Amino acid sequence: MQYLKTYLNKIRERGNTKLAESVCKTAEDVGEQYIKTFSFSSHEIGLLFGNVQSGKTGQMFGIMCKAADLGFPVFVLLTTDNVVLQQQTLDRVKSDLEGFCVCGENDARLFSDNSLIEPAIIVLKKNVRVLKLWANILNSTGFMKGNPLFIIDDEADAASLNTLVNRNRQSSINKYLDIIKYGASSSLYLQVTGTPQAIFLQTMASGWHPYFTYYFQPGDAYLGGDFFFPVSGKPDCISYLDSINNPTRTVVVRHLAVSAQILSSGGRVSNCLFHPSVRVSAHQKNAEDVKKELTWCYENIDSEFKKELQKQYDILTPSKSDKLPFDTIFSKASSLLINSNIKVLLMNGRSDTDSTEYSDGCCFIVGGNTLGRGVTFPSLQTIYYTRTSKKPQADTMWQHSRMFGYDRDPGMMMVFIDERLYKLFADINATNNSIIAQIERGIDDVKIYYPNGLNPTRKNVLDNHCVEIISGGTNYYPFNPDNDSIEDISKLLEPFSENEAYYQVSLRLIKQILSHIIPSSDFKMQAFQSILDTLLAEQPVGQGILIVRRGRNVAQGTGALLSPNDWQLGGSFCDKTVLTMYQVTGTKGWKGKPLWIPNIKLPVGIMYYNVFEEE
Numbered sequence: 001m002q003y004l005k006t007y008l009n010k011i012r013e014r015g016n017t018k019l020a021e022s023v024c025k026t027a028e029d030v031g032e033q034y035i036k037t038f039s040f041s042s043h044e045i046g047l048l049f050g051n052v053q054s055g056k057t058g059q060m061f062g063i064m065c066k067a068a069d070l071g072f073p074v075f076v077l078l079t080t081d082n083v084v085l086q087q088q089t090l091d092r093v094k095s096d097l098e099g100f101c102v103c104g105e106n107d108a109r110l111f112s113d114n115s116l117i118e119p120a121i122i123v124l125k126k127n128v129r130v131l132k133l134w135a136n137i138l139n140s141t142g143f144m145k146g147n148p149l150f151i152i153d154d155e156a157d158a159a160s161l162n163t164l165v166n167r168n169r170q171s172s173i174n175k176y177l178d179i180i181k182y183g184a185s186s187s188l189y190l191q192v193t194g195t196p197q198a199i200f201l202q203t204m205a206s207g208w209h210p211y212f213t214y215y216f217q218p219g220d221a222y223l224g225g226d227f228f229f230p231v232s233g234k235p236d237c238i239s240y241l242d243s244i245n246n247p248t249r250t251v252v253v254r255h256l257a258v259s260a261q262i263l264s265s266g267g268r269v270s271n272c273l274f275h276p277s278v279r280v281s282a283h284q285k286n287a288e289d290v291k292k293e294l295t296w297c298y299e300n301i302d303s304e305f306k307k308e309l310q311k312q313y314d315i316l317t318p319s320k321s322d323k324l325p326f327d328t329i330f331s332k333a334s335s336l337l338i339n340s341n342i343k344v345l346l347m348n349g350r351s352d353t354d355s356t357e358y359s360d361g362c363c364f365i366v367g368g369n370t371l372g373r374g375v376t377f378p379s380l381q382t383i384y385y386t387r388t389s390k391k392p393q394a395d396t397m398w399q400h401s402r403m404f405g406y407d408r409d410p411g412m413m414m415v416f417i418d419e420r421l422y423k424l425f426a427d428i429n430a431t432n433n434s435i436i437a438q439i440e441r442g443i444d445d446v447k448i449y450y451p452n453g454l455n456p457t458r459k460n461v462l463d464n465h466c467v468e469i470i471s472g473g474t475n476y477y478p479f480n481p482d483n484d485s486i487e488d489i490s491k492l493l494e495p496f497s498e499n500e501a502y503y504q505v506s507l508r509l510i511k512q513i514l515s516h517i518i519p520s521s522d523f524k525m526q527a528f529q530s531i532l533d534t535l536l537a538e539q540p541v542g543q544g545i546l547i548v549r550r551g552r553n554v555a556q557g558t559g560a561l562l563s564p565n566d567w568q569l570g571g572s573f574c575d576k577t578v579l580t581m582y583q584v585t586g587t588k589g590w591k592g593k594p595l596w597i598p599n600i601k602l603p604v605g606i607m608y609y610n611v612f613e614e615e
Helices: 003-013 017-035 056-069 083-096 108-114 128-141 172-182 247-264 280-299 304-314 326-338 394-399 419-440 486-493 507-514 525-538 564-571
Strands: 043-049 074-079 101-103 120-125 148-154 186-193 212-215 238-240 269-275 342-347 361-367 380-385 414-417 448-451 467-471 503-506 543-552 578-584 595-601 606-611
Touching: 003 017, 003 056, 017 043, 017 056, 017 212, 043 056, 043 419, 056 074, 056 083, 056 148, 056 186, 074 083, 083 101, 083 120, 101 108, 108 120, 108 128, 120 128, 128 172, 148 172, 172 186, 212 419, 238 419, 247 269, 247 280, 247 304, 247 326, 247 361, 247 380, 247 414, 269 280, 280 304, 280 326, 280 342, 280 361, 304 326, 394 419, 414 419, 419 448, 419 525, 467 525, 486 507, 486 578, 486 595, 503 507, 507 525, 507 543, 507 578, 507 595, 525 606, 543 564, 564 578, 564 595
Parallel strands: 043 186, 043 212, 074 120, 074 148, 101 120, 148 186, 238 414, 269 361, 269 380, 342 361, 380 414, 543 578
Antiparallel strands: 448 606, 467 606, 503 543, 578 595
């Protein structure tokens, strides 16, 4: 049986030709580049990276089918520790993939009886009890002693990593995942996520840093980071809460206008999301506020409400349906209010809300952490986001971006958010684009950077001994360097005289100059070169500042290399990389010989994260 061909045909039969093309490309690329070359004697780990809510499940299924075509007989598909999500994934595997023996968490007998006659897919939650159980089952059957295992870890940056790395211990889930993969004769472990920050900041020695990374592009209809947070500035779909007098009322009226347009045009559902805080009390208060504003709309239906609805109607520009006359929109909105056909739903640890409850009609959903990973809201058009944190984490914030997806109408999207929070999201999107650019250009050592005050991920999964921060705006130079050839550096720098205070040059030239420096251990040359690669991946013609000074009689070990004037000159360039090259005489240290000494300063306000292996 040709598993990939069968799956692609099923997608096409459902009328989604474009998705079939995308899945085919991903599966064939990963198959040719990484699965075909698998040795069937090693344990390898890779990363499938896609945008949040961009269709990773279909891509995962395609890769699994390709792997089955290439000889993998057993697949373990991991979901987050959520009963509903695990069941949804199990049901989808059964409906989408033919020719496999599909096993849930309680199907040990089915797995054993199948005896690998059909390739098996085991769908498991990342739960200690479940993983321990299946580690024993896989071991007791004996199948894995002579067969490779393919593990697909959905949302791999959540729960799978070792949260006790800085206590010299191993967290339970991480331990049992190790037992499962190393219990097989060989394994290929595919991490899947839209937020890979924590994964890229793992060391190779940990066993959780990917050997390879594959990024798949979202489809044409996808609304993602560049739609909501473009480099050109705030788009029309963003409203700053700072400038709105009564934000809850504005959000409610806006969503009623959008819902009336969608539901009157044949749409089934229109969702609005309130994400105020992690506190359950805040969720309850927001839900009560929404109900209060709905009551106000009903009580003022022919007066103030109609005026406010008109304001929102005037700025609607639907692209998936023809804009209906205002009278039709007002009539539908009034009907929703009068007949109480509006749902206000709570989603948090104390309130169980099933996905069927927000699958039709006009809905307002209020919640906290449960609005994150794995939860999809159909036709989500209106978002009220005010959640703040003293120490915000980029991957957590990005997973809260439920506005991303395919079934949104771009002309009716609206995100209500504080200006400061919008800037944080824009910074996260910029780094996401940088990660994508590095992957697409084949850079193995992917570098991550964020503004000061925004952490990439939770600290308990990062090895404190191996992850360091290089601060933009700080001057770095090696204490005891050497040159591989002072003549070659001098020739490179020959065109740059001291008659000019500084020169604007290509970052590629700066990389070339640094390649001739033999650094001392205190100067992370590889990290600086990788950061320059990162900047060039985003902007291939990236520019920096070069300052050249010759014949400097600087003493080694005085704590500062630069003169006050050069320090001030370099500091005046806040948004550029500055390389200052001093040719020292060598009469006061420096191995007693003339040397070129580099001083590098990266753009101000940015924190660059560097991972290195312990020796």
